[in-house]
Amino acid sequence: MTRRAQSALAAAVDPMTPTPVMVRKALWENDDTFTLTLDCAPLGERYRFLPGQFNMVYVYGVGEAAVSISSDPARPGTLDHTIHRVGLVTTALAQKKRGDLIGIRGPFGSSWPIEVARGKDVCIASGGIGLAPLRPVIYAMLKDRDAYGRVIVLYGGRSPLDLLYRVELEKWANDFGVEVLVTVDRGDSSWKGHIGVVTSLFQYIKLDARETIAYVCGPEIMMKYTIDELDRRGVPPAQMYLSMERNMKCAVGFCGHCQYGPTFICKEGPVYPVTRVRPLLDRKEL
Amino acid sequence: MEKEDLSEIMRQHPFLAGLSFEHMQTLVGCATNVRFADDETIIHEGQVANKFYLIRTGRVALQMDVPGKEPLRIQTVGPGEILGWSWLISPFRWHFSGIVVLETRAIALDGECLRAKCEKDPSFGYEMLKRLSQVMERRLDATRLQLIDLYDTAARAGR
Numbered sequence: 001m002t003r004r005a006q007s008a009l010a011a012a013v014d015p016m017t018p019t020p021v022m023v024r025k026a027l028w029e030n031d032d033t034f035t036l037t038l039d040c041a042p043l044g045e046r047y048r049f050l051p052g053q054f055n056m057v058y059v060y061g062v063g064e065a066a067v068s069i070s071s072d073p074a075r076p077g078t079l080d081h082t083i084h085r086v087g088l089v090t091t092a093l094a095q096k097k098r099g100d101l102i103g104i105r106g107p108f109g110s111s112w113p114i115e116v117a118r119g120k121d122v123c124i125a126s127g128g129i130g131l132a133p134l135r136p137v138i139y140a141m142l143k144d145r146d147a148y149g150r151v152i153v154l155y156g157g158r159s160p161l162d163l164l165y166r167v168e169l170e171k172w173a174n175d176f177g178v179e180v181l182v183t184v185d186r187g188d189s190s191w192k193g194h195i196g197v198v199t200s201l202f203q204y205i206k207l208d209a210r211e212t213i214a215y216v217c218g219p220e221i222m223m224k225y226t227i228d229e230l231d232r233r234g235v236p237p238a239q240m241y242l243s244m245e246r247n248m249k250c251a252v253g254f255c256g257h258c259q260y261g262p263t264f265i266c267k268e269g270p271v272y273p274v275t276r277v278r279p280l281l282d283r284k285e286l
Numbered sequence: 287m288e289k290e291d292l293s294e295i296m297r298q299h300p301f302l303a304g305l306s307f308e309h310m311q312t313l314v315g316c317a318t319n320v321r322f323a324d325d326e327t328i329i330h331e332g333q334v335a336n337k338f339y340l341i342r343t344g345r346v347a348l349q350m351d352v353p354g355k356e357p358l359r360i361q362t363v364g365p366g367e368i369l370g371w372s373w374l375i376s377p378f379r380w381h382f383s384g385i386v387v388l389e390t391r392a393i394a395l396d397g398e399c400l401r402a403k404c405e406k407d408p409s410f411g412y413e414m415l416k417r418l419s420q421v422m423e424r425r426l427d428a429t430r431l432q433l434i435d436l437y438d439t440a441a442r443a444g445r
Contacts, residue, residue, distance in 0.1 A: 128437040158437040185432050187347065187359040192387050195347060195362040197431040203366060219436045225427075 015252050018058040018103025019043055023096045024078060029164045033129060034094055035070065035082045036102075043104060049073055050111030051136030052243060052271040056251045057081060057093065058103030065089040066248035066266070068133035069107060074143060079104075082132035082164065108251040110271045112137045112241060117213040121149040123205075123235075125226045127156045127198050127218025131164050133243050133270070134217050142176050152179040152205055156198030156222070159184050160191045179205065198222060199229045209234030216274075217243040224281045227274055240274035261286060292317055296393055299340045300366045301417060309410050316399035322346075322386045328369065329384040335372035336397040341365055344390025348382040360432070361425075362387060371418050373397025374404075 025037040040047060049055075049069050058064045065087070071080035085094045096102060114137060122141065126134050141148050153172065157163040163182065172178040181201045183194035194201065198218070212235050216223050223242050230240055246258040246265045253267035261280045263269065268276075280286055293314045296302055302310065320339070322328055328339065331351055339346075346369055347359040360382075363369050369392070372380050378397065404411030 156436075158435070162437065185436070187362075188356060189359070189385075191359070192345075193362075194345070194364070195359050197428050197436070199431070200428055204364065221431070221434060222436050225431060 015105060015108075016250070018056070018064075018105050020101045021079075021104050023098055023100045023102065026097050029082060030162050032085045033082060033162075033164060034085070035080050036093065036096060037071075038079045038081070038102070038104065040077060040079045040104075043079075047107075049079075049107035049136075051114060051140055052112040052133055053107040053109050054133070054248070054251075054270060055079070055081065055104050055106030056108065056248070057083075057089075058105070059089055059092040059096075060101070060103060062092040063089045064103075064105075064249075065093070066108075066245075066251060068243075068270075070132040070135045072139035072143075073136050074140070082129065082135075084129045105251060108248075108266055110269055112215055112243075112271050114140055116239075117141075118147050119149070121152070121208055121212045123152045123154070123207060123212050123214045123230070125154040125198060125214065125216045125218070125230075127222040128158070128162070129164065130216075130218030130222075130243070131155055134215060135165065135168075137215060138172060138178070142172065142178075145176055149211065150179060151176075152181070152207075154181050154183075154198055154201045154205075156183045156185070156201070156218070159186050160188070160193070181205065197225070199225050202229050202233060207233050207235065210236070212239060214240040215242075216240065220244075220281065227278065227281070237274050237278065241271055242274055242277070243270045244272060244277065245270060292319060292393070295319070295342070296340065299342065299393065301340055301368050301421070305413065309413055312403050312407065312410050313395065313400075316396045316403065318394050318396075320392050320394045322390045322392070324386055324389055326386045327383055328386060328390075329380045329382070331380050331383040333380055335370060335378045335380045337370065338373045338395040338397055338400065339369040340393040340395070341367050341369055342391045342393065344386065344392075345388040346384045346390055347387045349385050350382055357383070359385075361428070368418075368421055371422065373400065374414070374418060 019042050021042050022039045023036055024039045027035045054066050054068045056064045057067045067081040067083055070082040083090050083093055085091050124134050169180050173180040183196050183201055187195045214230050214235055216226050244265050248266045249255045249257040251266045253264045258265040341363055343365050345362050345364045348361045349357045349359050351357050369384055
């Protein structure tokens with residue numbers, strides 16, 4: 001059996017065993033966020049992920065972190081992970097460069113239900129690094145652009161320098177007719193775009209509420225207010241989905257670190273119908 | 287521009303949606319159509335607030351002067367929004383500067399004229415106050431969210 005086949009088999013058989021993969025490219029998106037492009041051949045041909053799923057990314061000798069996959073699910077051979085440098089593991093990941101090895105387990109978790117959006121308008125609302133797990137959704141929709149109505153991307157960041165995928169945002173708007181609205185919390189005189197929280201962008205779009213599917217990802221408080229705003233505009237809660245984040249450790253529902261009320265985010269999430277988790281968003285200290 | 291045309295333009299602005307014909311006529315008497323170029327300062331922090339703008343097109347940034355630092359832009363207002371409510375609240379001074387980011391067309395309402403009409407006709411005054419209060423409430427909510435610093439990474443420092 002070849003090494004590649006062994007690795008693929010290991011990943012398929014034991015979800016707790018990381019498969020070594022090589023860093024093909026490390027690209028800094030801003031001061032503290034970077035995208036690692038990984039050569040995923042060692043994961044085997046059976047490795048497939050769905051938009052919204054995550055991998056456990058392992059830095060040998062340091063530890064593991066759950067990171068959403070941010071690349072195109074239809075693009076074979078490589079995997080992108082956009083990572084915010086916030087702790088020990090992600091700081092170690094930030095030092096990785098082309099040719100370095102890291103470990104991958106996955107993919108894990110639920111995915112954005114793209115099929116329900118066919119023939120409908122789509123509103124993607126994201127904040128900060130929350131755009132990363134939604135990027136595969138956008139890629140998937142752009143591949144089959146005619147299958148969807150309006151595709152609206154609302155994106156908020158702390159400052160212009162913190163925004164992710166700026167070139168792509170422009171490309172989606174210019175080449176694919178995506179309605180892209182970007183806002184920042186604080187701007188300077190060089191910034192000609194919107195300033196304000198991401199929910200303030202809703203006033204500039206007119207939603208056909210009954211025909212709109214909404215995907216929301218960002219800080220929890222942002223998601224809570226975004227859902228309230230969608231609600232105010234008449235989008236039925238059954239047509240809204242969000243992606244939750246907790247401290248995932250085992251990623252297979254054993255350890256309980258990611259428990260969120262009655263669910264484990266690594267198993268039932270990270271993507272949930274809003275109807276499933278909305279009451280939990282209002283619960284204190286959960 | 288004829289008052290009838292102005293009234294028609296104003297009727298399309300969300301801030302005035304559903305305003306009665308009588309109140310609209312009262313308002314039109316204080317209104318003028320205005321246009322501002324990029325980088326023009328419409329309102330100046332600390333100066334007398336004697337205008338109120340209904341933004342039709344373009345974008346205006348609200349800017350705060352910070353001693354020793356570059357001015358900070360904390361919000362933009364665009365089509366369908368309003369700029370300024372200090373004309374209504376004593377001591378009638380702007381708390382921010384308003385700088386044009388994208389060429390802007392607006393309806394300017396004279397604050398002094400409006401205040402006089404609000405005093406004279408309490409039902410008109412109450413209608414204006416109700417509408418402005420809604421805008422203030424939404425802006426206050428947005429400001430609270432900004433204060434939380436949504437994108438702060440400290441909460442996730444365990445990763």
